[in-house]
Every structure is written in C-alpha cells, then in structure tokens.
Amino acid sequence: VFLQRLQELDHDIEAQIETLKKEVSKMLVSKTENPLTKVDLIDSISRLGVNYHFEHEIDEVMQQIYKNYVVNGEINIEANLSTVAVLFRLLRQHGFHVSPIVLNKFKNLQGNFNERLLSDVEGMLSLYEASHMMVQALHKNLPRLEARRYISIYEQDPSHNEILLTLAKLDFNKLQNLHKKEFGNICKWWKELDVSSKLPYVRDRIVECCFWVLAVYFEPQYSQARKILSKVFGITLIIDDTYDAYGTIDELELLTEAIERWDISCLDDLPESIKLPYKLLINLYEEIEQEMIKEEGKSCCIKYSIEEVHIFFPNYYQHPETNIFHFEQKRGHVSSFLECYMNQYDESREAAIHECQNRIIDNWKDINEECLMPTKVPMPFLRRPFNLACFMDVFYKDEDNFTHSGGIMKTSIKALLLDPYKKSVRAYMTEAKWFNNNYKPTIEEYLHVSAISCGYSLMTITSYIGMGDMVTEDIFKWATNEPKFLRAISIGGRLMDDIASNEFEQKRGHVSSFLECYMNQYDESREAAIHECQNRIIDNWKDINEECLMPTKVPMPFLRRPFNLACFMDVFYKDEDNFTHSGGIMKTSIKALLLDPVPI
Template sequence: MDVNGNFSEKLVTDVERLVELYEASHLRIHGEEILDEAYEFTSNELKSIATKLSPSFLEEQVKYSLSQPYQQGLPRLEARRFISIYEQHPNHNQTILTLAKLDFNFLQKLHRREVGNICKWWKELDVSTKLPYARDRVVECYNWILAIYFEPQYCQARNILTKQIALLSIIDDTYDAYGTIDELTLFTQAFKRWDINCLDDIPEYMKLIYVHVFKFFEEEERELAKHGNAHCIKYFIKEFQRTLQGYMTEAEWLNNNYKPTIAEYIETSLTSTAYRLLIAVSYIGMGDMATEDIFKWVMSGPKCVRAASMICRNMDDIVSTEFEQKREHVLPLYDCYMREYNISKAEAFRELQKNVRDAWKDINEECLKPTKVPMPFIMRALNISRFVDVMYKDEDCYTHAEGKMKKCIETLLVNPVSI
C-alpha cells in the first residue's frame, strides 16, 4: 500500500503479484477490512487486465483465478489443472512434474476401483426400476465424496459416505418430488420409531428405502465397533432423524402454502442440507482420531459445520430457483428476503451472496490454529464447502449433471494424465 493507505498502482503492472494478492484475499476473516479492500481492488483490476492479455500461461491463470479461487476449489481438480498449467511454464521442473503426473494417475486407478464397487452395490438396489422418480446419480455422489477426502487411506470412508449420500438423495427426492403428505408423515414417523417391525405402516415403495437405510446403519455400527466407538451410532441415528424432520417440515410448508420467515427458513434448511449428518458420517473412516468427543462436537453444530450448510443452502437457492419452482417446491430463501425486507429479487440475491461470503469467513476463522479440534476434522467441512462452490456456482450440477459435473468426473475418474 502507498503512503495514503491505498493499494499501490505498481501492483497493476505486476500481474502475478496481483493474482497472489487476489488469492490471499479469499483467506480473510471477519473484521479484516484491508483484505476486503484487497479483494475489491484485485477483482476489478484483474477483470480489466484479463481482456488485454494475449494467450499465455499468465492469461489462463488470471481467468481461472477469477472464476475459481484456489481456496474454494476442489483439491484434486486443482491439482489436475495445475499440472497442465505448470507444464507450460518455461522454468518448470521436469522431475517434479513427472512425479505429480504419476501420483495423479495412481490415485485415479484406486478411485476407479472404488466407484466400480459402489456401482455394483447401487445396481443391486435397482433404484432406476423400483424407484424411477429418484435421481440416478451414484457416480456423481462418489465424485461429491471424493471432494471431501481423496487420500488412499480413506478408501473405506469414501465407500460408507457415498452410500449415505446416495440413500439421502433417494429420500430427498421422495419428500420433494413423489410422496404425498400423508405418506411422508408415515415415513417420518416410522424413522422416528426406528423399528424394522413398523414396515407394515408405510407404503410398499417406502419399505425398500427403509430396509436399505437400516442395513446401512448396521454397517456403520460395525465399522465403529472396530475402533471401540459403536456407542456413537446413536448420534448418527439422531442426526438422520433430525434431517428427515427438516425434509418433513418443508413438505408441510409446501402442502399448507406456508411462507416461512427468514429465520424459520434458515434453521430448517440448514438441517435439510444434511451437511451436519454427512460431515459426522465422514469421521467414521478416520480411525482412532474420531473419538466420542469429536462426534459430540460435530453434533453440537459448530461454526464451521453451520457455515458449510449456509454455503450449500444459499448457493443452491441461487442457482436452483427456476427448476425448483417448476416442480413445486417450498419458496426459496430469496423470496423470504423479498417479503420480509420489501426488496427486489436482485437485492435479495445480493443478500444470499453476502451470506456465502460471510460463511467462508467463518470457515477461514475455524481453520486458524490452534483449532478447537484436530485440523483433519475441520478439513471435511472445508472440502464439502468447496464442492458446492465449484458445482453450484452457475447451476445445480448434481441435478443437471451433463455439464460441469460430467467434465469433473471425466477429469478425475476417466482420463489419465499423459506422462
């Protein structure tokens, strides 16, 4: 900064330093006004510069950083992208480059085997035939979980968590797009009772879901028992029931044409994102580190978990509005802002975008050392937020999987890096 406290004009002529400052500004926390100013300054300058740069390594870096800051990007996708960019750098180290390529391809082969085994499990469920209303997205689910942890030691964790999110996707579609309010009431009550003997109380198509959920939680309990943590299953069941109650509340709002307040919407929708449940389940495969205190911590709704849910909810509402309203869905959050504050749709969208920025600041704060819990646990909340930032930036890429989601899957699971 210059003597007047403004960002130096010399920065404008040093594009690499400008990009570095722009990337650093995404690590800001609440109250860091200088980094807020740095974000605005570098964003405006780089947008202007990007139109003037000739095709080059630097031009590609500027445009990509503007569209996807590193802090909010997917680690594996960022690694694959940077291999291609680094290869173009005139001073690259060939040994390091080759090692990075070998590492990427080695992990890709492991991930392919994992997703192949999960697809076999999914085919046995025969979802497309027995539950044709549900989105058939098991590979996309695995891609989601691959964002949370890609390291080879978390193979079993990815298997468990992918199955969890795939089952939740079916349940979400049941509440959102298929079940009647009476059927959903019975379904929710059955899971509250948590008794396999209550199958007679629910419709036939729901019995299939109920049975598979029970089998899944039995698998989780066995996995926890290996580490002496079988007693933690009670936390998962409670959080699963809480998530379904969130789905049920939204279904009741829609059925009754009820328009919630902002506060009501946020509290319920943070539950219905299922992010607290998914983050908690992600800890199962993390070995002895995942003590009962860790599970109690995540179930208490800590700041980083709540922030991850906020990012998911707000970004989903921003990009899914038109699609959701076509199939009848509870009114989105921006509508609550419009009604409660008497503002325009554009102003409401800006409020949602501000919510996302504030949530990222919360996550950045939680990542500062010393952390309340070991950093590997906070990383799960960080990484699941990164997935949403990448896949929900322009549209709901989980529902509409032919675009960015498909390209991501091809990059991470299909196409190896050329050595």
C-alpha cells in the same frame, strides 16, 4: 500373464513413487539459514496435490517461518511482491493469523497498488490469489481439480523441479486408478438396488454423489470412509426426493415415525409406496454398523488390546460373571495378571484385583506425564495409542464389549450413526408440512430448518466414521452441537443451492427457498433477494475462514471435511445446480479426474 504384468507394473510405479517421495522430503528438511527459500517449494507441492505425503515436514517449515518472520501478526520481510503474496497466502492456508498490512508497501499514497507492478505478471497473479484470501475461503478450489490443472501449468514453467513433477504425475494417476475402482464398486451397488426402475422419481445421480464424496477426501487411507459416505449420500438422495417430490403428507408422517423408531418391523406399518426407501435406509445402516465392528476387529490396535494390555484399564475385572476374565478362563486361555499374582504371592482374587487397579492408576500417571510438552514424538502419534486406551476404558469397564458386541458397543454405534439422520428427517418433515400447508416461513425459521435439511451436518458426521482411530468422542460432540463453523457451511451451502436451483425446485413443487421467504417478508424483488443471499454467502465464508485460523476448535483434518463440502458447492453451484443438471462443468470435471490420466 497379463494380470501378473499389470501387478508388476503397479509395484514398479509404487516403488518409484516412494523413491521420489524421499527426495522431496529431503528438500523440505534440508538445513538452511533462510527457510523462506522453501516457500515456493511448499506452494508447488500443495498445488500439485502431493502435500498429503509431507504434512509433518511442511508444518515444521511453516512453524519456523512464522516464528522467524511474523511479529504481532505482521509479516516482517523485505522481498518482491510474488514472494510476499505467496507467503501471506500459505500462512493463511495453514491457519496462522497474519495481517494483510504487509501488502500496503506495494501501494501508492492513494491506497492503490503501484502501476509499475502491472508489468510483474507473476507478482500480480500471486497478489490476486492472496487478495482473494482476505474475504473468502482459504483455498476454495477442490484439491484434485487444482492438482490436475496445475500439473500442466507447472510443467510449462522452465524452473520446475523434475522430481516433484514426476511424483505429482505418478501419484495423480495412481489415485485416479483407486478412485475409479471405488466408483465402479459403488455404481455396481446402486445398480443392484435398481433405483431407476423401482423408484423412478429419484434423481439418478450416484456418480455425482461419489464425485462429491471424492471432494471431501481423496487420500488413499480414506477409501473405506469414501465407501461409507457414498452409500449414505446415495440413500439420503432417495429419502430427500421421497420427501420433496413423491410422498403424500400422510405417507411422510408414517415414514418419519418409522425412522424415529428405527426398527425393520416398522415396514408392516408403512404403505407399499414408501416401504422400499425405508428398507434401503435400515439395511444400509445395519451394513455400516457391522462393517465398523468388523473393521475394529481387524485393527492391530484392538488385537493388541485384547491380547496384551488387560492390565491397563480401570474396573476391568469388577464383574466376574460377565467380564473377559471369566470368559477367557472358560474357553481356555493363558493365565491373566490375576492368576499370576495370586500364584506368585499366594493371595486372594480380591487382592489381585486391588493390585491390578493400583497399577492401572500408576500407568495412567505415566501416560499423562508423557503427553506433556516437549513430547518425545509429535502429538498426533501419541494421540493414536491414547485413544486406544480411552476406547478400552469405555468398552471394557464392565464387560468385554469387543467379544460380546452388543450392549454399550452397539448402542454407541447406533447413536453415533442414527441421531444425525433422525434430526435431518425431522427437518425434511417440517419442510413437507410447510409446503403442504402453503406456509411461507420467516427467514429465521427457514434458516434454522434448512441448515439441518441441507445435510451438511449429517454428511460431516458421517464422513468422520471411516477415519479410523484419529476420531475421538470430543470430535463427534463438537460436530453434533451445531458449531459456528458447521452452521456457516450449512447456511452458505443452502443459500448457494437456493440461488442455483430455485427455478427448478419451484417448478416441481418445493418448499419456499430463502428467496421466496425474503421477498415475502420484506416485500422485495427477486433481484434484491438474490443480492441479500449473495451478501450472506460472503459473510458465511468469512466465518468459515475465521474458524480455520489457529487455535482451531478441533484439529484441521476434521475441519477440512466440511470445508471441502463447502468448496464443492462453491465450484458446482456457482452458476447453476450442476448436481441435478449434471452436464457442463460437472461432466468435464469427472472426466478429468476419473477418465483422463496425466501423460507421463
């Protein structure tokens, strides 16, 4: 009875959330001669953490504002400081190129902001937030932490919208319950591995790993992605600590070679001391591979592919001994297009295949035409079935790689998953050799290797795996080719880590950090090395900022994952390594997001 009551309560809350979402959506799409009236609404929606429900509506309003009020990159409005500053920040956050020159109207002849503005508390606060955008990240706080903090602030605002506030509270608590269950499942998995007793040298930080992943994406549709990334994060922590704090150079050589070969039989060649880390790594990726195949099998898109769109894909029936046609007829199946055509026109199988291929070409022409602007529906919704067609074109070209999921399907999944990991392990091995040989690399050598060993590229690519059919081959190609955006995030993150954890790492024995490399190469003090490090971090944030402005190299959802990784570093590595020493701000943040619900 108790469980039934809980389910009924969850259903009631879900229904209430849906009703409130409709009301907020109406506010966003309501017709108005002045779209600027929606600026504060969009800002509140975003800061309360419910903007993920209204991405399309918000995007349309921001596009309209940009079109009407931005000329040659300059905001052209007459408004108070608060409105101008908030608008500047929102436009930047949404990737629009806008110049901060609009803020000059609030300055005096000496270039300083007018003293009379000091009494405008709201305006000055908005100005501070907007000014922060010029040199640093678009919005460096973590969305969930910002939402938890801002709900309390917004509630105290006499002008708050009660519908929006209630939605934010209910939505936060709903997500908190989901995230709590996910954390529980991952912690149970970790406990079953018995890492703390079997591998006592490994930092026992699975809760912190999950929390980091929650920073990457919190939305409910990415629950499976969080599960995958959390497990990879946990096992990578084991591998990282094995290279950093446990294995001898000879053992690590063997481990690296085994990971390059990626075969469970390599266990026989490994010493007992490092067999378990390797086994855990291999088993995890086998689990992920099977999960991916299974998830594709559950997908309604794939089901439709198999049952209904045989006609859609080129060269589909070229190999009668291996393709789906032969298999389906052997097991007993409704007639395919080929049988129907052969029966209706009394033609040969070859003629039927030829007709099938011609129709495929015609259908691709229709697909291309429908993708030209203006489209009937927004492009993201065309992209889903288009990606489905591309999937079929790749994996059904010579045989049914869905039913017989070996061959190209298995090879593609393995390459997608394993290549980034092998690259990271090579970097770990290089650092282990440097440490073993007491070699101090040049700054250039250090940054080249540490940009890989820090793991941001690996985590970014892994984060895309569970994101469903919105991920294309081009996204993975972009991520694996060391784009400027990922390099800036990787180096910036590594440098923040070097400042925060340098003393601890050097005490336990670790490869030279950027600080030691800089001090050695230029014969400078530690203070000078830290100063240089901080300047480079600022420069990297400028690059990150620039890469987030439209037109972006890849859609914003795929920039957002590594961007959130960088924000996590900025929050939790600003003063110390809150991952390794997980007290203080880390503990407080986990409590706020996972344990303390928002009072309704």
